[in-house]
Amino acid sequence: MKKLIFAFAIVLVSFTACKSDEDCCLPNPTVNNLIIKFKFDATQQRLNNIGQPATIPAGNAAQSPNFSRMSANYIEFAPSATTLLGNGQVIYTGAETNEGGNMAIDFQNAQFAGNDEVFLTIPLTDIAPGTYNWVRVSLAYQEGTIQVFGGGLDFVGTLASFVGYNTYITSLDFDGSTTGLFQINENKLQGFWAFEALGFTTQGQAPAGATTVPNPLFDSSPVPQGSCVVTGQFQNGFTYTGNETEDVVVTLSFSVNNSFEWTEINADGKYEPSIGEQxxxxxxxxxxxxxxx
Incomplete structure (x- = not known):
């Protein structure tokens, strides 16, 4: 009998102690997240710098790369078309460094995501309630395969393109392949690229200002030259009340429709760097x- 009373007393004390501290009795509240995913779409409309449909200029040719991964350095939700860059809800800023001199994107500490993969997960509580109609994304890096022609043969090569404003790169290799290894150890401005195919590697720099950065808000909310801040509109807006009970997924669908463009020397629609096509x-x-x- 004494043992039974003692056991009951322990249970009673434990219950009473727990009731005095709500956190030990109640389950932890569920944390709902904002999840950012990337999508690469070769069928999505091809736009120019001011967000208008764009054709391939005469004398040039283009193809749609098969991207394996991308990186962004900045993501912002903007309420209206007149919200200036930086005045919206900034949800992500990537790592930067001055190791190479001027401030630059820190490539070795960047985040990456492939097609239909998650790039970013943050608590919804980090976002101010409101309605957001636009998204701005500063792209930093793209990696994927392209079709190349040379020596009478078609083959596949891997292209890395650095589209951010400035990037500090120590080294670069494609999918862990030592044959695609580049030692850079310096800052590279927007337009730097590296290429590997069949064990052959090369690198170069696209002309300044040549990288297309679609911004439909060109007149009301411009972005700095060379920043690669691509702007897109939610079809029906994104309203966050602060009372959501589930995760919210925002998919950023990027058009890769003929996004790799070069000057033609032999007008056959094939990229032939060996004959000087740039x-x-x-x-x-x-x-x-x-x-x-």
């Missing part, structure tokens, strides 16, 4: 954001 543009061709739960 890369002139590797910027993404539009952004469509969408929201789902």
């Amino acid at each position: 890369l002139v543009d590797m910027g993404l061709r539009g952004l469509i954001p969408s929201v789902s739960n």
Whole structure:
């Protein structure tokens, strides 16, 4: 009998102690997240710098790369078309460094995501309630395969393109392949690229200002030259009340429709760097954001 009373007393004390501290009795509140995913779409409309449909200029040719991964250095939700860059809800800023001199994107500490993969997850509580109609994304890096022609043969090569304003790169290799290894150890401005195919490697720099950066808000909310801040509009806006009970997924669909463009020497629609055909543009061709739960 004494043992039974003692056991009951322990249970009673434990229950009473727990009731005095709500956190030990109640389950932890569920944390709902904002999840940012990337999508690469070769069928999405091809746009120019001011967000209008764009054709391939005479004398040039283009193809849609098969991107394996991308990186962004800045993501911002903007309420209106007149919200200036930086005055919206900034949800992500990537790592930067002055190791190479001027401030630059820190490539070795960047985040990456592939097609239909998650790039960023943050608590929804980090976002101010409101309605956001636009998204701005500063792209930093693209990596994927392109079709190349040379020596009478078609083959596939891997292209890395640095589209951010300035990037500090120590080294670069494609998918862990030592045959694609580049030692850089310096800052590179927008337009730097590196290429590997069949064990052959090369690198170069696209002309300044040649990288297309679609911004439909060109007149009301411009972005700095060389920043690669691509702008896109939510079809029906994105309203966050602060009372959401589920995760919110925002998919950023980037147009890669003929985004790799070069000057033609032999007008056959094939990229032939061996005869002097030059890369002139590797910027993404539009952004469509969408929201789902």
